[in-house]
Amino acid sequence: MVKKFGEIYKLYREAKKITLRDIEHKGISRSQLSRFEKGETDLTTSKFLLALEQINVPIEEFMYAANDYKRDRFYQIVDEVKQCFLNRNVTRLHKLLIERIENSNSSTFSEMEIIFLKIKLQELSNKEYFNDTDIKKITDYLFSVDFWGMFEILLFGNIMYIFNHETFLLLSKEMLHRTEFYHDIPSYRRVIASMALNSFIICTERNHLVDAKYFEMQISHFNFDESEIYERLIFRYASSFYEFKKDYTKQSILKMRKVIGFMRAVECEKLAERYEEHLNNILE
Known part of the structure; x- marks a missing residue:
C-alpha cells in the first residue's frame, strides 16, 4: 500500500508539473518525498496531508484513486x-x-x-x-461511536425503519449531532440530508407528529439551494405529507401529487413510482 500511495502521488505531482524542488521547502525534504514515491518509506500522517496540500489534491480524491477509482x-x-x-x-x-x-x-x-x-x-x-440480537449489536455499535463517518451514516440511513420508535428517535438525533462537522462536505451533506428527510417521513408515518416537527425544523436549517433539487422536492413532499397527517386537507394531497408530477416531468420514473405508491398507501 505504501508503494501504491507513492506511485499515485507521483502521478498527480507530475501531471500538475510540480517538481520535488517545488515542494521540499514546504516542510518535507526532497529525499523523503523521493523515497515515498518509490515505495521505500512511508510518511507520517501530518506530512502526508501536507504533501497532498502542496499538489492541491483532496484526500478524498486521492483515496478514491488509491482504491482503483472505486x-x-x-x-x-x-x-x-x-x-x-x-x-x-x-x-x-x-x-x-x-x-x-x-x-x-x-x-x-x-x-x-x-x-x-x-x-x-x-x-x-x-x-x-x-433477529433481535442482530438489532442489539447494531444499536450498541452506533451508540458507541462518538463521531459518525460515512460507514455509520450509510448503515443507519438504510435500516432506520427497523428500530422501535424510541431507539430510532435517539439514533436519528444522534446522527444529526454526531455528523454536524460534515455538513459542508457535499458528499456527506447529501447523505445526511437524505437521512433527516427519511426520519421526518418515518415520524409522520408513525403519527409521532411532534417528533416529525423536530426533523422538519432541523431540515430547514440545511437551506437547500437550487442545485439541490432532489432534496427540495423530497422536503416539499414530506412537508405536505406532514400537513395531511395533521389537518387531513385535500390541498396537502394536491401538493404531494404535484411533486410526483414534477418527478415524472424530469423522467425520474422509479422515484415517481416509489412516492406514488407511498401516497396511495396513505390514502387507502
Missing part, C-alpha cells in the same frame, strides 16, 4: 443492494449475503455489513434472516 466496499455493497431492490432480485441479494459471510473476518465492520445484508434481504424477500 468507492469503498460498503459503498459498493449499498449500491448493489439498491440495484437488487430496483430489480426485485432476491436471488442476487441472497448471493451477496453468502459471499460476504464467506469472506468475513472477525472485525466489527464485517459483522455490521452481514447484519445489514440480512435486514435488507428480509425486507425484499419477506423471509426471516435477522
Whole structure:
C-alpha cells in the first residue's frame, strides 16, 4: 500500500508539473518525498496531508484513486443492494449475503455489513434472516461511536425503519449531532440530508407528529439551494405529507401529487413510482 500511495502521488505531482524542488521547502525534504514515491518509506500522517496540500489534491480524491477509482466496499455493497431492490432480485441479494459471510473476518465492520445484508434481504424477500440480537449489536455499535463517518451514516440511513420508535428517535438525533462537522462536505451533506428527510417521513408515518416537527425544523436549517433539487422536492413532499397527517386537507394531497408530477416531468420514473405508491398507501 505504501508503494501504491507513492506511485499515485507521483502521478498527480507530475501531471500538475510540480517538481520535488517545488515542494521540499514546504516542510518535507526532497529525499523523503523521493523515497515515498518509490515505495521505500512511508510518511507520517501530518506530512502526508501536507504533501497532498502542496499538489492541491483532496484526500478524498486521492483515496478514491488509491482504491482503483472505486468507492469503498460498503459503498459498493449499498449500491448493489439498491440495484437488487430496483430489480426485485432476491436471488442476487441472497448471493451477496453468502459471499460476504464467506469472506468475513472477525472485525466489527464485517459483522455490521452481514447484519445489514440480512435486514435488507428480509425486507425484499419477506423471509426471516435477522433477529433481535442482530438489532442489539447494531444499536450498541452506533451508540458507541462518538463521531459518525460515512460507514455509520450509510448503515443507519438504510435500516432506520427497523428500530422501535424510541431507539430510532435517539439514533436519528444522534446522527444529526454526531455528523454536524460534515455538513459542508457535499458528499456527506447529501447523505445526511437524505437521512433527516427519511426520519421526518418515518415520524409522520408513525403519527409521532411532534417528533416529525423536530426533523422538519432541523431540515430547514440545511437551506437547500437550487442545485439541490432532489432534496427540495423530497422536503416539499414530506412537508405536505406532514400537513395531511395533521389537518387531513385535500390541498396537502394536491401538493404531494404535484411533486410526483414534477418527478415524472424530469423522467425520474422509479422515484415517481416509489412516492406514488407511498401516497396511495396513505390514502387507502
